[in-house]
Amino acid sequence: KAGVTQTPRYLIKTRGQQVTLSCSPISGHRSVSWYQQTPGQGLQFLFEYFSETQRNKGNFPGRFSGRQFSNSRSEMNVSTLELGDSALYLCASTPTDTDTQYFGPGTRLTVL
Amino acid sequence: AQSVTQPDIHITVSEGASLELRCNYSYGATPYLFWYVQSPGQGLQLLLKYFSGDTLVQGIKGFEAEFKRSQSSFNLRKPSVHWSDAAEYFCAVGRSGGGADGLTFGKGTHLIIQP
Numbered sequence: 581k582a583g584v585t586q587t588p589r590y591l592i593k594t595r596g597q598q599v600t601l602s603c604s605p606i607s608g609h610r611s612v613s614w615y616q617q618t619p620g621q622g623l624q625f626l627f628e629y630f631s632e633t634q635r636n637k638g639n640f641p642g643r644f645s646g647r648q649f650s651n652s653r654s655e656m657n658v659s660t661l662e663l664g665d666s667a668l669y670l671c672a673s674t675p676t677d678t679d680t681q682y683f684g685p686g687t688r689l690t691v692l
Numbered sequence: 693a694q695s696v697t698q699p700d701i702h703i704t705v706s707e708g709a710s711l712e713l714r715c716n717y718s719y720g721a722t723p724y725l726f727w728y729v730q731s732p733g734q735g736l737q738l739l740l741k742y743f744s745g746d747t748l749v750q751g752i753k754g755f756e757a758e759f760k761r762s763q764s765s766f767n768l769r770k771p772s773v774h775w776s777d778a779a780e781y782f783c784a785v786g787r788s789g790g791g792a793d794g795l796t797f798g799k800g801t802h803l804i805i806q807p
Contacts, residue, residue: 584735613794623782625794636793670735680726681795683736 581606584673584684592690598659601687605652605673612654613681614646617668626669629654658689666691694719696783698798705773706806713768713801715783725766726784726795727757736782742766753777778805 585604593599605612614626625638629648646656652673658665668688672681695718705711717723724743728736740751747759757768766783780802784795 615794622799623784623797625796628794638794672736680738680741682738683728685733685735 581608584671584682586669586671586684586687588687589685590688590690592692593661594692595661595663597661598657599661599689600655600657601669601671601689603654603656603671603673603684605654605671606682609673609675609682610652611674611676611679612648612652613672613674614654614656615670615672616640617670617686618664618666623670626656661691663691665689694723694785694796696785696796696798698781698783698801700801701799702802702804704804704806707775708772711768711770711773711777711803713781713783713803715766715768715798716764717766717783717785718764719785721787723785724787725757725759726786727751727755727766727768728782728784728797730780730782730800732779739768739781773803773805775805775807778803 587602611630613628615623617623627637627646628635632648643659648654668686670686671684674681697716699714726741727739729739730736739755740749740757742749742759750756755770757766759766780800782800783798786795
C-alpha cells in the first residue's frame, strides 16, 4: 500500500497570504489528523477529521482550518500567514480512531 | 492535562554501544504509548507501541521499550546501535492510537552516533 502523501513538500509564502496544504491518507484509512512541528513548540495537534467531520481541534487560532473530502483526502488552510506559522506540517492517517497513526513526510512551510 | 517529558535533548552514543532513551508521561487514564523516529527532512516512523498486556514491547529495527506504570515511564532501548540510528526520537501518549483526539508528544531526543 502507498503511504500517506502530502503536497506540496515545500512552500514559501509571505506574511498576510493564505496557504492550502493537501494530504492523501493510506487507502482505506478514514481518519486524518494534522500536526504542526516547530523547533520551539515541538509537535502539536491541530485537528482531526473522520468521515468528513472535524471531531477534535487543538489549541490553535481560527486562522487554521481544514476539511476532509468523501475520498478521505484532507486539506488544511492557514489564512493571514504570520512568521510564526513557519513549520513542518505533518498529516497522519488511521483506519479508525483507535488505530495507530501513520505519518506522511510533511510539508515544510516558510513564511517570509 | 496530559504531558510527555523526554529529559535528554541530545544523546551521543558510540556505534555498537547500547542505548536507552528516557520518557516520562503524565496521563489520567490508562495510556497508549508510542515511540516514533524522525530522520532529517522526513515524517515520523512508528518504532513501537504499547496498548496493553506485556509491558515489554518489541519494535522495528531492534528497538524495545518497557512500560513501568509505577514510574510513569516508557523508556526505549536498543542493545547495539548502528550509525543509521542517528535521528530524532519522539515519545508520545494518547487516549487511543491517536486518531480521535491526537497524540501528545515529547520534545524529542536527538541521537548522535559516534564512529
